[in-house]
Amino acid sequence: MRSLLRLAATELKLFVREPMVLTFVFAFPVLTVLILGGVFDDDDPNFEGALPSDYYVAAYIGVVIAAIGLVMLPVHLASYRERGVLRRFDVSHYPRWALPAAWILVAMAITLVAIVVLLVTGHLVYGLPEPDNLLGVAVGTLLGAFAFISIGIALGMALPSARSAQGLGMLLFFPFFLLGGAGPPPDAMGDPMSTIANAVPLTHVVRSIQEPWLDLGSPTGHLAVLAALAVIATTGWVTLSTRTTD
């Protein structure tokens, strides 16, 4: 356990030394807050009765979670494989699951810090609504972050190079971003698009946070989807990381 924490602390230090990644994870969601919060009129009827800037709070958090899970983690781990860093770990005293496990800790910490930065910015610019059910918001955020971090690790363990991880990550990130809650609200979408949006995993993250925050309904179904995703992705990365190279 001590060596796992040492590994996580070292990886966190290395992350802080990567300014480009830091920019994407911290600055992009903040930009989203500033733009989305100001796009719609306050009396727009498409937001289930909520203010647009309030409605989008959960989406900002979703953007952070998606950026870390779909882009940052896969690119980071795939570049470790490509450059031979994972080979160095293969012959160390760390078991194969140690590096992914350390990254769950590191990514959770980064996610929480990025969310705080984001909420503070949102609060200063537009003012944030009081959450209706703070515990529900916390559960939704943590489960959503854990599911997407697990997906990110599974992608990183499966993809051969940083370039392929970047390509696939972006290909997933933007549709997730646009359809998962940070784009037009579901009530403004046509039926087919709204159906597709419901199939996007990020939608469940955003709804799991949004519904308890704004008292829009029970998020149980969305939380169940996230739990299932977390189990599948965790099984995936554990299998990938413990197999011997053929």
Place this chain on the structure above:
Amino acid sequence: MENVPGARRHVIEVEGLTKRYGAHLAVDDVGFTVAEGETFGVLGVNGAGKTTTVECLQGLRRPDGGRMRVLGLDPRTAGSQLRALVGSQLQDSALPDRLRVDEAVLLFGDGDRRSADQLLDTWNLAELGRSSFASLSGGQRQRLFIALALLNEPRVVFFDELTQGLDPLARGEVWAAIREVRDRGTTVVLVTHFMDEAEALCDRVAVMRGGRIVDAGTPAQLIARHARLTSVTFTPPVSFDPATLATLPGVDTVERHGERIRVVGTNQLIAPVCAAVLGDDQLGPPDLRVHHPDLEDALIALISDPGTDGSTAAAPGRSLEGVS
């Protein structure tokens, strides 16, 4: 492969090792033993199966057949137990660019700052402690990798292509480091395609070709078996008639390459050729050069001989006990 009483203990035993990648047979019925404290070279050109063989021994690849023991353990089933007893430097491995040298030693060691500092001192890395991995030269990186491979004070250490891409000065540094490891009594398995490296460092070597071991023994034994020819090259004095050389004892062939003459034959040709060339001119040709057979000649003979492709003369999987 029983250990012979009185002989040094075998720390590595391999028998009938086979590994396929799809239809390609990368390692084909390979067998050898390595004695405790020995420096054992696995030689051959690229694609001969050297790396696959040693990666199977380190439990990093799953072989399709054969029997392996490293320190009495089967790498297939006792991978994590073995990890504590062996040290490794894998081909093409790296560290994160922004990881500092002292952080790397702390990360892969037991986390104790004092023992990390001591290790950095031993391997002459102390002044590089705060340098990032990306800023290190090739030789410094390999020195760091050697230090990392020895962090757990292993009894067996695997080095795969340690000096690839290094300049001569850096290679010298790495050789000195490997000698130091050997002198501590650690068993070393060295994978290389540089024959001078194997000749300088290894007690015994196995030459691989097409996934098979085509011969094994001490460097001197391999040279004696596969590279007996010595050559003498020089620019003759104007008055000299090279035809007289062909009749001298030990001379096989006499060739002219532009101004220069190359005489090839057994070792005993050197004295008569030198005497003939010197004649009355006691200074002799200033560019006279004698090339004794070396491991590289032996390897070239072994890998270019169609009879040693592993199908006929290779004696596949034979016990190499006799050469240890």
